[in-house]
Amino acid sequence: MATRTRRPERREEPLSRQRIVEAAIGLLDTSGEGALTFRALAERLATGPGAIYWHVTGKDELLNAATDAVIATTMTTGTTMTTGTTMTTGTTTTVGTTGTTGTDDATPQEAIRTLALGVFDAIDAHPWIGTQLSRAPSQSPVLRVFEHLGRHVQTLGVPHPAQFTAASTLLNYILGVGGQNAANARVLQPGTSRTEFLSTTATAWAGLDPDEYPFTRNVADQLRDHDDRTEFLAGLDLILTGITTHQNPTDPTPP
Amino acid sequence: MATRTRRPERREEPLSRQRIVEAAIGLLDTSGEGALTFRALAERLATGPGAIYWHVTGKDELLNAATDAVIATTMTTGTTMTTGTTMTTGTTTTVGTTGTTGTDDATPQEAIRTLALGVFDAIDAHPWIGTQLSRAPSQSPVLRVFEHLGRHVQTLGVPHPAQFTAASTLLNYILGVGGQNAANARVLQPGTSRTEFLSTTATAWAGLDPDEYPFTRNVADQLRDHDDRTEFLAGLDLILTGITTHQNPTDPTPP
DNA sequence: ACCTGAACACCGTTCAAGT
DNA sequence: ACCTGAACACCGTTCAAGT
Numbered sequence: 001m002a003t004r005t006r007r008p009e010r011r012e013e014p015l016s017r018q019r020i021v022e023a024a025i026g027l028l029d030t031s032g033e034g035a036l037t038f039r040a041l042a043e044r045l046a047t048g049p050g051a052i053y054w055h056v057t058g059k060d061e062l063l064n065a066a067t068d069a070v071i072a073t074t075m076t077t078g079t080t081m082t083t084g085t086t087m088t089t090g091t092t093t094t095v096g097t098t099g100t101t102g103t104d105d106a107t108p109q110e111a112i113r114t115l116a117l118g119v120f121d122a123i124d125a126h127p128w129i130g131t132q133l134s135r136a137p138s139q140s141p142v143l144r145v146f147e148h149l150g151r152h153v154q155t156l157g158v159p160h161p162a163q164f165t166a167a168s169t170l171l172n173y174i175l176g177v178g179g180q181n182a183a184n185a186r187v188l189q190p191g192t193s194r195t196e197f198l199s200t201t202a203t204a205w206a207g208l209d210p211d212e213y214p215f216t217r218n219v220a221d222q223l224r225d226h227d228d229r230t231e232f233l234a235g236l237d238l239i240l241t242g243i244t245t246h247q248n249p250t251d252p253t254p255p
Numbered sequence: 256m257a258t259r260t261r262r263p264e265r266r267e268e269p270l271s272r273q274r275i276v277e278a279a280i281g282l283l284d285t286s287g288e289g290a291l292t293f294r295a296l297a298e299r300l301a302t303g304p305g306a307i308y309w310h311v312t313g314k315d316e317l318l319n320a321a322t323d324a325v326i327a328t329t330m331t332t333g334t335t336m337t338t339g340t341t342m343t344t345g346t347t348t349t350v351g352t353t354g355t356t357g358t359d360d361a362t363p364q365e366a367i368r369t370l371a372l373g374v375f376d377a378i379d380a381h382p383w384i385g386t387q388l389s390r391a392p393s394q395s396p397v398l399r400v401f402e403h404l405g406r407h408v409q410t411l412g413v414p415h416p417a418q419f420t421a422a423s424t425l426l427n428y429i430l431g432v433g434g435q436n437a438a439n440a441r442v443l444q445p446g447t448s449r450t451e452f453l454s455t456t457a458t459a460w461a462g463l464d465p466d467e468y469p470f471t472r473n474v475a476d477q478l479r480d481h482d483d484r485t486e487f488l489a490g491l492d493l494i495l496t497g498i499t500t501h502q503n504p505t506d507p508t509p510p
Numbered sequence: 511a512c513c514t515g516a517a518c519a520c521c522g523t524t525c526a527a528g529t
Numbered sequence: 530a531c532c533t534g535a536a537c538a539c540c541g542t543t544c545a546a547g548t
Contacts, residue, residue: 014531015531042534047532050524050533053524054531054532058523059522131390134431134434137438143471150473154470163474166493172431176428176434177427180389184392215401215406216401216405231420234420235427238420238421238424238498238501239424240497246496269512292539294541297515304541305516308543309513310512313541313542
């Protein structure tokens, strides 16, 4: 017989806000946005649904806390964390000169790219975050991203009055992409690959009414070999160019 | 006694997809996103909840149809319609070259501003659209906006390979702002004015931890006399500058 | 073909009761 | 202080039954 240890593992650690949030993240990651239920969560925590309410005011707060937990680590680490797995964000390229995300970026532009890509990847790994960020008013998680963007904008040398606009434009772009990606993830069969999805949409677009959707039809073919991340960065660079050009405009206003 | 007309008004017009969508829009506008319920809708249409399902596959489709109805008129009219207005679902206009959108815009930039502002105002008038657009995969309503943006981008003279990026950057920015505005509207007391809201957030931001949120604190004062629309347009112009600068770059890449 | 409305399988949230 | 779990007031959706 094994000797009984003085401290046998308690059958359950006591409930805590942290454990609840972690369990919620797990549920959301594994089974999607629809799976986060107080009953499912309670079962996973081996307790009744009511117990959760002692630590958390309701579902909204829980979702916000879960989002904030992920975003907070993204913001400080620059890396996305996944539920069970340690995931190396792969494709760490493009970011800067050094591989180490979130650390020494040569230029503020690069720092912004790194940051934005961090959020992008976080949403990629946890699509529900995209939904949540678009739904959240400018509170903790969104504010966090705004703050960090703002600092880099400052470093970029943008004059004070324009800093707000620059930071929120970047933020809104990132949130827009995030929401869209989350929406796509929601619709997609869990199995579908990215290329598969793109190819399907490309075909759909190519079949659109030429009278109603001439432009969309026209760019349908470009969809096939477009990489989401690259595309995301291209848009970001467009904005960055806009920001830096506004600083020292070679020509005051384009015709 | 009044002579009975041959065609006395039927106690109820027959149910139809159109009437259902209109009623849904009314409900959403009047009482917010939470008020759209099949029971509430059925009551308003003087029928049972099951009846609706004969005309509409479910809630998602209904929300999408409602959003599309508003966006479609926004796109062709350039004006936002409010609840009372009779809307004919027809989408006929705008397709041609004459571009009756809003009014004659001198430059494609102006056309884009008009278009974007149309969506902005539509979300302002019907906050639930903002939520819906961020949640919707690139289907009808979102695609509509993308298409129209794309045409203007084309007119702007952006070379073919860059058109996709330009259009989707604009789109994502617009959707990001829309989602954020919808989120704010959701939280706000129906009575709260914009200035009141801004003032509250400004105070909140000014009270943030200086170590954690230096930038946000720093721009808090700017919030007080910022106009949402102006700010939205400023961000849009940043992107437009980026787009046109990329076309003929004076300096290839900013340092 | 179209409508009715009871019924089903869920929700989030509350709360008396327990430890 | 913290947990339990039945109960409440809702949902979206279905479906046998009606016209």
